[in-house]
Amino acid sequence: xxxxxxxxxxxxxxxxxxxxxxxxxxxYVITHPFDGMWDLTHEKRGSxxxxxxxxxxxxxxxxxxxxxxxxxxxxxxxxxxxxxxxxLGTLFPLLIYCVANWCLTTLFDGKGRxxxxxxxxxxxxxxxxxxxxxxxIISNFVTKDEGDFLAYFESLALVWCGALILVSVxxxxxxxxxxxxxxxxxxIVGMMIIVFLLLxxxxxxxxxxxxxxxxxxxxxxRVY
Amino acid sequence: xxxxxxxAAALLGAAMVVAVCPTGVANATEINTYTYNYDYxxxxxxxxxxxxxxxxxxxHTLGTTxxxxxxxxxxxxxxxxxVDTGNSRILEVAVDVESMTLVREIxxxxxxxxxxxxxxxxxxxxxxxxxxxxxxxxxxxxxHVNKDLEFIKEITKPDDPTVDADIQFEPTKLSVExxxxxxxxxxxxxxxxxxxxxxxxxxxxxxxxxxxxxxxxYLKKLFSTRAQRAQMESFVPTxxxxxxxxxxxxxxxxxxxxxxxDAQAGNATPIRKLNSYGDDILIRNGEMPPxxxxxxxxxxxxxxxxxxxxxxxMPDETYYAVDRIRGRLFGYDEQGHLLYAxxxxxxxxxxxxxxxxxxxxxxxxxxxxxxxxxVTRFKRTEFGDMIHNAxxxxxxxxxxxxxxxxxxxxxxxxxxxxxxIGIGRSLLRQEKYQEAMKYFEVKRDARNYSRAxxxxxxxxxxxxxxxxxxxxxxxxxxxxxxxxxxxIRWEAKLEYEYExxxxxxxx
Numbered sequence: 001x002x003x004x005x006x007x008x009x010x011x012x013x014x015x016x017x018x019x020x021x022x023x024x025x026x027x028y029v030i031t032h033p034f035d036g037m038w039d040l041t042h043e044k045r046g047s048x049x050x051x052x053x054x055x056x057x058x059x060x061x062x063x064x065x066x067x068x069x070x071x072x073x074x075x076x077x078x079x080x081x082x083x084x085x086x087x088l089g090t091l092f093p094l095l096i097y098c099v100a101n102w103c104l105t106t107l108f109d110g111k112g113r114x115x116x117x118x119x120x121x122x123x124x125x126x127x128x129x130x131x132x133x134x135x136x137i138i139s140n141f142v143t144k145d146e147g148d149f150l151a152y153f154e155s156l157a158l159v160w161c162g163a164l165i166l167v168s169v170x171x172x173x174x175x176x177x178x179x180x181x182x183x184x185x186x187x188i189v190g191m192m193i194i195v196f197l198l199l200x201x202x203x204x205x206x207x208x209x210x211x212x213x214x215x216x217x218x219x220x221x222r223v224y
Numbered sequence: 225x226x227x228x229x230x231x232a233a234a235l236l237g238a239a240m241v242v243a244v245c246p247t248g249v250a251n252a253t254e255i256n257t258y259t260y261n262y263d264y265x266x267x268x269x270x271x272x273x274x275x276x277x278x279x280x281x282x283x284h285t286l287g288t289t290x291x292x293x294x295x296x297x298x299x300x301x302x303x304x305x306x307v308d309t310g311n312s313r314i315l316e317v318a319v320d321v322e323s324m325t326l327v328r329e330i331x332x333x334x335x336x337x338x339x340x341x342x343x344x345x346x347x348x349x350x351x352x353x354x355x356x357x358x359x360x361x362x363x364x365x366x367x368h369v370n371k372d373l374e375f376i377k378e379i380t381k382p383d384d385p386t387v388d389a390d391i392q393f394e395p396t397k398l399s400v401e402x403x404x405x406x407x408x409x410x411x412x413x414x415x416x417x418x419x420x421x422x423x424x425x426x427x428x429x430x431x432x433x434x435x436x437x438x439x440x441x442y443l444k445k446l447f448s449t450r451a452q453r454a455q456m457e458s459f460v461p462t463x464x465x466x467x468x469x470x471x472x473x474x475x476x477x478x479x480x481x482x483x484x485x486d487a488q489a490g491n492a493t494p495i496r497k498l499n500s501y502g503d504d505i506l507i508r509n510g511e512m513p514p515x516x517x518x519x520x521x522x523x524x525x526x527x528x529x530x531x532x533x534x535x536x537x538m539p540d541e542t543y544y545a546v547d548r549i550r551g552r553l554f555g556y557d558e559q560g561h562l563l564y565a566x567x568x569x570x571x572x573x574x575x576x577x578x579x580x581x582x583x584x585x586x587x588x589x590x591x592x593x594x595x596x597x598x599v600t601r602f603k604r605t606e607f608g609d610m611i612h613n614a615x616x617x618x619x620x621x622x623x624x625x626x627x628x629x630x631x632x633x634x635x636x637x638x639x640x641x642x643x644x645i646g647i648g649r650s651l652l653r654q655e656k657y658q659e660a661m662k663y664f665e666v667k668r669d670a671r672n673y674s675r676a677x678x679x680x681x682x683x684x685x686x687x688x689x690x691x692x693x694x695x696x697x698x699x700x701x702x703x704x705x706x707x708x709x710x711x712i713r714w715e716a717k718l719e720y721e722y723e724x725x726x727x728x729x730x731x
Contacts, residue, residue, distance in 0.1 A: 072670040077265065141681070143674035 022047035026054060026126045033164055037171035040123060041116040048115065051122030055091065058125045061132050062090050070139040073147050093191065094121060100190030101169070104183060110173030120168030124161055131157035258574065259566040261640070264511060264668045266518045269639045274555065274564040274608035275589060277574035279324070282598040283308075286317065286326040291597035296397070297583040297590055300350040303327070304583065304590060306599060312342045314358065319585050324601070330356075335375025339363050346396045357406060359395040366395050366408060368424075379406065382418070382426030399469040407467060407475065414463045416502065417475070431464070431477065431502035466581075470537040474499060478532035478545065487515060487529035494532045495545055495556075509559040509671075516547045516554055517565070526550050526569070534582045536589070540616055544582055546591060551576030553591065553602075557615055561642055564608070574600065587612070607636050614646055623650035641667045652676050657683065 025045045029036035040046040063086065066076045098121055102114045112120070135150045142150075170180040257270040283290035292310025299305070304324070306315040314330040332341050343362025350356055354371030366379040381393030397409040404422035407430070416432035445453055468476040475498040482492040495514045497506035512518045516530025530547035537543040541558035551570075555563040568575050580594040587609075589602040604612070614629035627650035630643040637643075648663030649672060657680035664673035685692070 071665065071668050072674060143678050144670045145674065 019047060019049050023050040023053060026050065026123050029123045030126045030130075030160070030164060033167040034171060037120060037123075037164075037168045040119060040168075041112065041172055046119045046123060048119065051119045054122045054125055054129065055094070057129045059087070059090050061129050061136075062086065065132055065136045068140070069136050070142075070147075072144045073139050073150060094125075096191045096194050097121065097187060100194055101183065101187040104186050104190055105169075105173050108179075108183070110175070110183070112172035116172045117168075120172045121165060124164035124168050127160040127164065128157045131160075258568075259564050261562060261564055262511070262518050263639065263641060266511070271564055271640070272607045272636050273566065273605050274611060275553070275566060275602040275604055278588070278601045278603045280573050280598055280600050281317075281324050282596075283315075286315065286324065288315070288326060288329060291315075293594050294592055294597055295580050295594065296347040297581040297592045297599070298348050298350055299583040299585045299590065300352075302585055303350070304585065304599070305348050305350060306592065307345055307348050308597075309344050309346055309361075310597075312344050312362070314342070314345060314348055314356075319588075319590075319601075324599075330358075330373060333367065333369050333373045333375055335369070337375045337378065342367075347398050349398055349400045351400060351404075357398055357400055359398045359408070361394050361396060361411075364393045366398060366406060366420075377424050379408075379420050379424045382420075384426050384428075386415070386429060387418075387426075388413070397465070397467050399467045399475070401469060402473050407469065409464055409467055417464065417467065417477075431475070431496075431498045466532075466534045468535045468537060470543075471539055474505070476535040476537050476543060478535050480531040482529075484528050488519075490515075492529070494530070495535060495543075507558060507560050510556075510561040512562075514543075514545065514554070514556045514560050514562070516545065516552065517550070520550075524569075530554075533580055536582045536584050538584055538587070540612060540619070542612065542615065544584070544589060546579045546582045548579055551579055553582070553589070557642070558619075563611055563642070571596070574602075576600070607633070610636075611640075611642070614643070618646065618649070623653040626650055645669050645672060648672055648676070652679075655679070 022045060025036070025040070029040060029046075036045075066074070066081060066086075067078060069076075098114060098118045101117050102112075104110075105112060105117070131153050135153050139147060139150055166177075166180055166184065169175060169183050170177060173180070173183070175183060255268045255270055257273075259271045259273045259275075260268045261271050263269055289311065291306065291308040294306055295309040296307040297304060298307075299319075302319050304317045304319050306317060308315055312331060316327045316330065317324050318327050330342070334340065342358065342360055345358050346361045347359040348356060355376070356367075356369050356371070356373070358367040358369070360367050364380065368376045368378065370376055381387065391412045394411040395408045396411050399407050401407065405427070406420040406424075408418045408420065410418060414432075415429040417430045419427040419430050421427055463481050464477045464479050466478045470476060477496050477498060479494055479496070482494060486492040487494075490512045492515055493504065493506070493508075493513060494516070495506060496504045499505050506514065508514065516532060520526075520529055522528070526549050528549065530552065531549050532545045533548035535543055535545045542563065543556050545554045545556070546552070546567075547554065550568060552565055552567040554565045557563055566574075569577060571577070576591065576593045577595040578593060579591050581592040583590045583592075587604045591600045591602070592598075593600065610629050610633045614626045614633060617623075617626035617629060627647050630646040630650075633640050633643040634647075644663045644667045648660045648669065651657075651660035651663060652672065652675065657676045660676040661673055661680060664676060
C-alpha cells in the first residue's frame with residue numbers, strides 16, 4: 001500500500017520535472033530557433049502541458065498589459081473590456097492558425113502533426129511573454145517621453161514571435177524558407193475561409209433554431 | 225486522436241462564443257442639455273450653460289424693415305454693424321447692457337466716386353478712428369470711407385499676373401490689419417487671401433495651402449488611364465470662408481474644404497491662426513484639434529463634420545467658432561481645448577437655421593442667422609465667468625486663485641475636464657506633485673502627469689537614496705552567502721548520491 005503510494009508520488013514528481021524541463025526548454029527554443037524547433041517535436045523535448053502554459057501566459061500577458069500598463073501608454077477602457085472578446089481576439093486566431101496550417105501542410109507533404117504545429121506555435125509565443133510583461137511593469141515608472149522605448153520592445157517582441165513561427169513551420173514540416181513563407185501566407189487565407197465557414201455554420205444553426213422555436217410558439221398559440 | 229477531439233471541442237466552444245457574444249457595446253448617450261462638452265474618450269456629457277441667449281433681434285425690432293440674407297457682423301467698441309446683403313445696406317446698431325438701438329442705415333456714400341449706392345455688400349470692417357471698409361461685392365470693389373461716409377479710396381481688381389484675368393473681383397470677406405493693410409477673401413479665388421497696402425496697391429496672396437504629396441494618389445494615378453486621371457479631383461488648395469483679425473494682428477480663418485476621414489481622425493484643420501507669413505500657428509493641445517464636433521451622425525439632412533462659418537477671438541485669447549451645419553457654437557481656450565459647445569438647429573431662442581457670422585462685444589456673443597435674418601445675443605453665465613476667470617488668472621500667474629475658480633467650476637460641473645487639469649497644474653506649481661498626479665490621472669492628461677511624475681520620482685529618489693544604497697549593499701553582501709548555501713547543498717547532494725550508489729553496490 002505504502003509502496004504503491006510512494007511510487008505514484010515518485011511518478012508524479014517525475015512528470016512534474018518533465019513538465020518543468022519542457023517549459024524551461026522554451027528558453028532554448030527562442031535563442032536557438034532552428035535547433036530548438038527541430039528537437040521540440042522530433043526529440044520530444046516539448047510537451048503539450050508546457051505549450052498550454054505558454055498559451056495561457058500569452059493570454060494573461062495581454063490582459064495584464066491592458067490592466068496594469070500606465071494610462072500614459074494605454075487607451076484601454078477597462079470597464080468596456082469583454083473577456084470573451086479578448087479570448088476571441090487572442091486565442092481563437094492562434095488556434096485557427098494551427099488548424100489551417102495543418103490542413104494545408106498535410107496536403108503539401110508537411111511532416112508535422114497537428115500536435116507538433118500547436119507546440120511550435122505555443123513555444124514561438126515565449127518572447128512576447130518575456131518582453132511585454134517587463135514593459136508593463138516599467139511603464140509604471142517612466143514618463144511619456146521616456147516611454148518611447150516601450151514601443152520598440154513591443155515591436156521587437158512581435159518580430160521575434162513572427163520569426164519563430166516561420167522557423168517552426170520550416171523545421172516541423174521540413175520545409176525550405178520559401179515554402180514556409182508560402183505555407184504561412186496560405187494558412188492565413190485558410191484561416192479566413194475557416195472563419196467564414198464558422199460564421200456560415202452558426203448563422204444557419206441559429207436560423208434553424210429560430211425556425212423550431214417559432215414552430216413551437218405557433219403550436220402553443222394554435223393549441224391553447 | 226484524443227488531442228484532436230479536445231481541440232475540436234475547444235474550437236467549437238470558441239466559435240459558439242462568437243455567436244453568443246453581443247458584438248457591440250452601446251456608447252451613445254443622449255445629451256439633454258443646451259450646453260455640452262466632450263470627455264477624454266470623445267463622449268459627450270452634459271454641462272451647465274456657459275452662455276445663455278438673451279435676445280433675438282430682427283429688422284423690425286430695430287424699427288426698420290426686416291433684413292434679407294444678412295452675411296456678416298462687425299463689432300467696434302459698443303457698436304454692432306450688421307451687413308444686410310439682401311437689402312444692400314449696413315445697419316449700425318448701438319449695443320448697451322440690455323438693449324440694442326439702431327443708429328443709422330448705411331446704403332449710400334458721398335464723395336468723388338461714380339457709383340455711390342452699395343450693391344449687396346458682404347462684409348464690413350470698422351477702424352479705430354471710425355473709417356469703414358466695405359466689401360461692396362455687387363460693385364466689384366472694396367470701399368474705404370470715413371466715419372461720415374465720405375469717399376476716401378476704392379480697391380478694384382488688381383492688375384497683376386497672379387490674379388486670374390477671367391474672373392470678376394468679388395470680395396466677400398475682409399479685415400484690416402492694424403497698420404491699415406487690407407486682407408480680402410474673394411469669390412472664386414483659391415490661392416488664399418489677397419492683401420492690399422494701405423494706399424490700395426496689391427501686395428499678393430497669403431496663407432494658401434501647401435500642396436502635399438500623397439503616395440496613395442500617386443499609385444492610383446500610375447494605374448489609371450488618361451481619361452480616368454482627367455476625371456480625378458485635382459489638387460485644390462484651401463478656400464477659406466471667413467477671416468477675423470485679433471488684437472495682436474493674427475488672422476483667425478476658417479475653411480470648409482477638408483476630407484471627412486481626416487476630421488474623424490483629428491487631422492483636419494478647419495480653424496487656423498495665421499501669422500504674417502501665412503503659417504498656421506494655432507495651438508492644438510486638446511484631445512482633438514479645434515474643429516467643432518468630435519463625432520457626428522448623418523440625420524435630418526445634416527451630414528458630415530462641422531463646417532465652421534465664422535470665428536471671433538476675445539482679448540483673453542479664447543475664441544469662438546460657429547458651425548453652420550448644426551448651428552452650434554464652440555468656445556476654445558488658447559491651448560485649443562474645447563471649453564464648451566452649445567446651440568443647435570431650430571427656431572427657438574438660442575437655436576439657428578443657418579448661422580453666418582459671430583462677433584463679440586465685451587463678453588457678449590452676437591450670432592447672425594442668414595435665414596431667419598436676425599441677431600441672437602448671448603450673455604455669459606456665472607459658470608462661464610468662472611471658467612474664464614480661472615483661465616485668466618492662470619495666464620497672469622496667479623495659480624492659487626485660478627485653482628479656486630476651478631474648484632468653483634467643479635462644484636457646478638463635476639465632469640469638467642479642464643478644471644481637473646487646471647487644479648492639477650496649480651498644484652504642480654505649488655510642488656504638490658503627488659496630489660497633482662491624482663488630478664491629472666482622473667482626466668488622463670499624459671503630458672502634465674508625466675511632468676508631475678518626473679518631479680515626484682526625483683524627489684522620492686533623493687529622499688530615499690540612503691535606503692536604496694543600503695538595500696543594494698545588503699544585496700551585494702548577501703549574494704555570496706546564497707552562493708555558498710547553494711554550493712553546500714549541491715555537495716551534500718553529490719555525497720548522498722555517491723553514498724546511495726555505494727550502498728547499491730554493496731547490496
